[in-house]
Amino acid sequence: MKQTLLSVNLKGLRGVRAVMLLAFLSLFSTINVFAQTASLPYTNRSNWGQASYPLPSGWSRSNAQTFSGEIGGTSTLPLVSAKLALGGSGISNSDGDYISIAFDQRPGAISFNARVRATSGTTSPGFTGGILVVEQSTLADGSSGYNTLPKQQTTSLATTAAGTLITFTPHANARSIRIRYAQQGSEALASVGIDNVAITGTPEISVEAGGVAFTSGSAIPFDFGSQDVGTTTPATFTIKNTGSTLSITGNVTILGTDANQFEVTSQPTASIVTGGSTTFTVSFKPTNATPALKIDATLSIPNNDSDENPYLIKLSGTAVEVLTITSFSPAVGPVGTEVTVIGSGFTENFALAFSDGEGGYVFADVINFDNSSQIRAVVPQGAGTGIITVVDDAGLAESSDVFTVFGISSFSPGAGKVGDEVIITGSGFTENFALAFSDGNGGYVFADIIGFDSPTQIRAVVPEGSGTGIITIVDDAGLAESQDVFTVESTPLPVELVNFTATPTTVGAKLSWQTASEKDNAYFEVQSTNNLKSGEFKTLGRVITQNGNSNTLLSYEFLDATAARGTTVYYRLKQVDTDGAFEYSKVVSVNIKQAAKGKGLVNVYPNPFKEQVNLEVEVEQAGEMVATLYDARGYKVFAKSISVEVGVSNILVNLPTNLKTGLYFLTTQVDGTTKTTRLIKE
Structure with a gap:
């Protein structure tokens, strides 16, 4: 806070009164704006009463009279100072001569020495009332009046050379003060002297x-x-x-x-x-x-x-929040897998990209914003093993870990006979895998002989019953299919099996198959396992051939009433010739869901499908079932509302004919239960 002594003024208001106010006031008219204390020297060694000695800045000389001696100071020549002889006679009123001092900011304590002195020939100063009044104003020029703040009145002054030390602290809002003479009672010729005026600043x-x-x-x-x-x-x-x-x-x-x-x-x-x-x-x-x-x-x-x-x-x-990726799960998955990404700074205005495996980006089409620390995305077609990248208005964040796309990139050779070894290359392979060849009719024939070389290479021997089609790998990470077709070089078979399916029923699993031709066929053994990777099948029963030598279509069925609900069961046929030679069919599977009272049970078959699927629905209350089909990217491609009756209903659903070969998800909602089934379109 800047504190400056703006002006000092000695002014006579009542020049006709016989009262003299002598001022011996030594001070600076302006203090540096950075000075904390506006300190006034206690003496000015000038003869203010003579023209040869100049007055301090801001003062004016009224006459050439002098006031001998100093007040409260050390005697040092010259011992004379300015004197204002006002003269006159009568009774002085409350107005009188004054000295004013102005500040630009709040001053600290103010002190001065004052004395009264009788005029020559007078034995007593003759003061009977107030002598000095210190008045304050809120404006530097006093225009706001000097009655706005408290006054301080002095009723007596010493007549000795030391005078009376008067100290007071102006109000915080004071910007101007004046020391004014005010005498009450009979008038006497006297002198009033003021000296050693000092202003002490305050911390600011x-x-x-x-x-x-x-x-x-x-x-x-x-x-x-x-x-x-x-x-x-x-x-x-x-x-x-x-x-x-x-x-x-x-x-x-x-x-x-x-x-x-x-x-x-x-x-x-x-x-x-x-x-x-x-x-x-x-x-x-x-x-x-x-x-x-x-x-x-x-x-x-x-x-x-x-x-x-x-x-x-x-x-x-x-x-x-900084845009960061701290983790994601799963770390491995095929195209179509939903990946949950954890981090910070996510907003709804984000995009997420997987690597293309060659340093580029493949942006996910299906993304979901959960909150600022979690988002989700479905692995898009074309994605390869690499880091995950998130982009939004805050910038770009990359994962420190690599997401491995579980998939098949190639296999060799591209064609072979049953018993040949095929080497498959790709990514995300683990030792806990199963590999299936096509049966040539949209089904699977799982290889019994497989080998794990590395996360990027596995091997399998083409099993009996394999036909031309894609190669499929099943792992904990999911299911991956080859883009190219493996061609099985066929040899004449004693039995031409054209269809083999397993469907769930309320009492177990129903197996159905057909033969287009048979030669020297004796019977079929129906075998099953709950652990496909173990390769250990047990025989459930035997179905005798209808005609060991036939060129017409023959149909067979077998009901497995031992299939436990809530488990997935794998089945195969062992076709045995009359001479004891045999061969195995492809492996088919069925999942018989555990029935729950008051909940809808839905089974979907065949899988893989071509253009239709059968929905076996079991409900306790009649109502509507909504069936919705999504592609691997998460886009809805089909939806239908179907009326269902109490009990078990078998419903044939015609799907769009323009569906591409690949992975789909069928979601059914009925009787308070929602179920999603992974389907393969052949």
Whole structure:
């Protein structure tokens, strides 16, 4: 706070009164704006009463009379000072001559020495009432009046050379004071002298940061701006002292509910001299944001400034979460797999890309925003093994781990006979896999002889019953199919099996198959297993041939009533010739769901399908069933509402004829139960 002595004025208001107000006032008219104390010298060694000695700035000479001697000071020549002889007779009223002093800011304590002295020939000063009145005004020029603030009145003054020391502290709002003579009672010729006027300033604090001054208590904050969560931004604050010695009476602290988002990292010095300064540092260190959070707190500086303690500055900043990927699951999966990505800073306006395996990007078409720390995406066609990348308005984030696309890239040879070994290359392979060749009719024939070489290479021997078609791998990560077709070079078979299916029923699994021709066929053994990878099948029963030598279509059925609900059962046929030679069919599977009272049970077959699927529905209440088909990317390609009756219903559903070969998901909703079945379109 700048404190300046603006002007000093000696003025006679009542020149006709026989009262003399002599001023021996030594002071500066202006104090440097950075000075804390406006200190006035207690003496001016000038003869104000003679023209050869100039008056201090702001004073004017009324006449050439002098007042001998000093008041309260050491006798040093010349011992004369300015004297105003006002003369006259009568009774003085409350108005009189005065000295005025103005300030641009609140002054501190003011003191001066004053004495009264009888005029020559007079034995007593003759004062019977008030002598001096100190008056205050809120404006520097006194235009607001001198009665707006309290007065201080002096009723007696010493007549000795030392005079009377008068000290007072102006009101905090005072910007001008005047020392005025006011005498009550009979008039006497006397002199009043004033000397050693001094003004003591007060501590005055100001604070700035970044070149901007901040007023204590202001609503305008120091704003750190936007900052990533987990990072730190420091700011230096400067405390300036524009008054007397300023003391910082304690540690600078931060207040408010968000105080823990800021930290005072260095404290200011405890004492600041006049015109001096000190610094301290505050850091903005946001720890959370959802998704962007405006943070407010208050900086508190304890000090000895009488009207700005503590000095309060608002602090603000915006915390922004950093866009990061910390993990994802699963780590391995085929095209069509939904991957959940965990991180921070996610927004609804995001895109997610998988690697194409060659340093490029393949953006996911199906994505979902769960919250700022979790998103989901379906692995798109063309994706390869590599990192996952998320892009949004905040920038780009890449995973540190690699997502492995479980899939087949190639196989060799491209054609072969039953018993030949095929080497399959790709990614995401594990030892816990099964491999199936096509049966040539949309079904599977699982290889009994397989070998794991590495996560990128496996081997399998083409099994009996294999036909030309794609190669399929089943693993814990899911199902992967080759893009190319493996051609099985056929040999004449004693029995031409054209169809073999397994469907769930309310009493077990129904197996159905047909033969187009038979030669020397004796019977079929129906075999099953619950663990396909073990390769251990057990024989459930024997079905005798209808005609061991036939060129017409023959149909067979077998009901497995031992199939346990809630499990997946794998079946195969062992066709035995009359000479004991045999061969195995492809393996088919069926999942017989556990029935639950009050819940809909839906089984879907055949799988793989061509253009139709059968829905076996078991419900306790009649109603509507909604069947919805999605492709591997998650897009809905078919939906139908179907009426179902109480009990078991078999419903044939015609699917769109333009469906491409590949993986699909059929979701059914009935009787309070939702079920999703993975289907393969051949």
